[in-house]
Structures are given as C-alpha cells and as structure tokens.
Amino acid sequence: MYDMRESWIPAYFRDKPMYGVIRTTSRSESENFFFSNFHQSGSSLCQFYIRFESAMDKQRSETKRLNHECRSGKPALVSKLYLEDDASELYTRSVFYKVQEEILAARDDMRIQTGNDLDKLKQVNKSIQGLNSELGDASGGFTKQDFMANLIGKRPTGDISIQPPLQCKNKGSGLKRIVGEREKAINQAKKKARKCKLCSSTFHDQRTCPTKKKFAES
Structure with missing residues (x-):
C-alpha cells in the first residue's frame, strides 16, 4: 500500500483544494525560516513564549494589513x-x-x-456584428430602465442623479501596526543614551549621582 502511494494519495485528497501541491517538507521549512527570525537556540522558556507571541502578532498584523488593502482599494x-x-x-x-x-x-x-x-479578423468582426444585430432585434429595445421597472414593479420618474460613492482610503483609519519585541529593541538601541552631567555616566542622572553625594558628605 505504501509503495503505491503515488496512485491513491491524489485520489484520496481530490475533494480538498490545493492539497495535492502541499508538501510537509516545504511547510516545515517555511515555518522554520519565519520563526528563526524571532528565536535563538539558547532562549529560555519565558523568552521563547514572549518571542512566539511576537511572531504570531506579526502574522496577524500582516494578515490584517493585506486584507485591508484588498478590501479598501483596487489594483491598477x-x-x-x-x-x-x-x-x-x-x-x-x-x-x-x-x-x-x-x-x-x-x-x-x-x-x-x-x-x-486579416481575412480571419474580418470574418470574426463580421460574426460579432451579426450577433450584436441579432441580440438587438431580440431585445426589442429593452433598456436598463425597462429592466429596473420590471424588477421593482414601477418605472422611475425623472433623471437619476444619485451615483454610488467612490471608495477611498482615508488616513487615520484606526489600524495601528503591531511592533514586535525585536523591532522595539532595535529602536531602543538607536536612541542616544542620556548621560550624567557630573560624571558622564549613563546609568544615572545628576540627581542620583554618587559623586554628588560624596561632595555633599564631605
């Protein structure tokens, strides 16, 4: 049974879309590559949990961003x-x-x-024109207003000036990007550390400087 798996596995998953092209190795490699950007081999259990949550937050944020782009706009x-x-x-x-x-x-x-x-193009063009004329004769001058009157049961009176609104992507829609722990650490490292004015140390400020306390005691 296992030796002839190439024959029965595609038939078994025929009703499942895209199951035939998914491979366990490719799925595991893609997941390993994604989580390797967040985890390290020497991480503790607590660090692993925090970084795993950051990775999942990034996936959710990316999914929301892509869904918003697909729903709010239209590609060129x-x-x-x-x-x-x-x-x-x-x-x-x-x-x-x-x-x-x-x-x-x-x-x-x-x-x-x-x-x-050119002969085939002319023949195709003539056939299309013939179909258009036949469809026009069969419709009997049935316009869009006639269709709406037949659908609603009443013919609209006057000119229709109301048009559907255009979709636009407004700024400040309320969707904020989730910042992961790794990005927070990178941004924090780029900031310039504040130094003490008395001893130029970065671990305290002028108010809590030990040098100031020594001068005060002396």
Missing part, C-alpha cells in the same frame, strides 16, 4: 479587458498580479498569432 489595471477587471475583484493582490501577467501574455500571444491573418 493595464488593459481594458473585462477578464482582468473580474480577476482584480476575485483574487488577492499577490495572486492577481500573477494572473495579470498570464492574461497579458495570452493577449499578446493572440495578437501575434492573428495579427497577420
């Missing part, structure tokens, strides 16, 4: 194809950019293959 389109517009609303940003490359490559390939055959 490079063509007027309806397929690209539909893909921008269906996929996430990272997946959409890959699909966009495939769509543009297919469009350019189609232009190269059909660019030199």
Whole structure:
C-alpha cells in the first residue's frame, strides 16, 4: 500500500483544494525560516513564549494589513479587458498580479498569432456584428430602465442623479501596526543614551549621582 502511494494519495485528497501541491517538507521549512527570525537556540522558556507571541502578532498584523488593502482599494489595471477587471475583484493582490501577467501574455500571444491573418479578423468582426444585430432585434429595445421597472414593479420618474460613492482610503483609519519585541529593541538601541552631567555616566542622572553625594558628605 505504501509503495503505491503515488496512485491513491491524489485520489484520496481530490475533494480538498490545493492539497495535492502541499508538501510537509516545504511547510516545515517555511515555518522554520519565519520563526528563526524571532528565536535563538539558547532562549529560555519565558523568552521563547514572549518571542512566539511576537511572531504570531506579526502574522496577524500582516494578515490584517493585506486584507485591508484588498478590501479598501483596487489594483491598477493595464488593459481594458473585462477578464482582468473580474480577476482584480476575485483574487488577492499577490495572486492577481500573477494572473495579470498570464492574461497579458495570452493577449499578446493572440495578437501575434492573428495579427497577420486579416481575412480571419474580418470574418470574426463580421460574426460579432451579426450577433450584436441579432441580440438587438431580440431585445426589442429593452433598456436598463425597462429592466429596473420590471424588477421593482414601477418605472422611475425623472433623471437619476444619485451615483454610488467612490471608495477611498482615508488616513487615520484606526489600524495601528503591531511592533514586535525585536523591532522595539532595535529602536531602543538607536536612541542616544542620556548621560550624567557630573560624571558622564549613563546609568544615572545628576540627581542620583554618587559623586554628588560624596561632595555633599564631605
């Protein structure tokens, strides 16, 4: 049974999307690489717990940021194809950019293959015009207002001047980025340490300086 696993494992996970391309080794390597940026081999149990929470907070923060970008805006389109517009609303940003490359490559390939055959292009254009005329005759002048009247049960009167609002990404939306322990330590190390004016030490200030106490006692 184990020797013929290549035959029955894909069939067993057929109803599970993307299960056939997931490998245990790749998943463990990606997780090890991610957590290696937060953990060290000599960390104590308390340090491990704190750094693990920081790693999970970073993952949650990154997920919220990506979800906000996908929901609040729309990626830039490079063509007027309806397929690209539909893909921008269906996929996430990272997946959409890959699909966009495939769509543009297919469009350019189609232009190269059909660019030199003018007879086929004329025939396709004539067929499209014939379909448009047939659809126009079949609709009988059925406009969008007729469709809305049929849907609502009443024809709207007057001109419709209300349009749907445009989506915009406002500043100060309330989402703050979660800063991890590692980033806090780096920012703290960049700050200039305050020194004592009497002895130039960085462990205390002028009020608690031991040199001042010695002068006061003497």
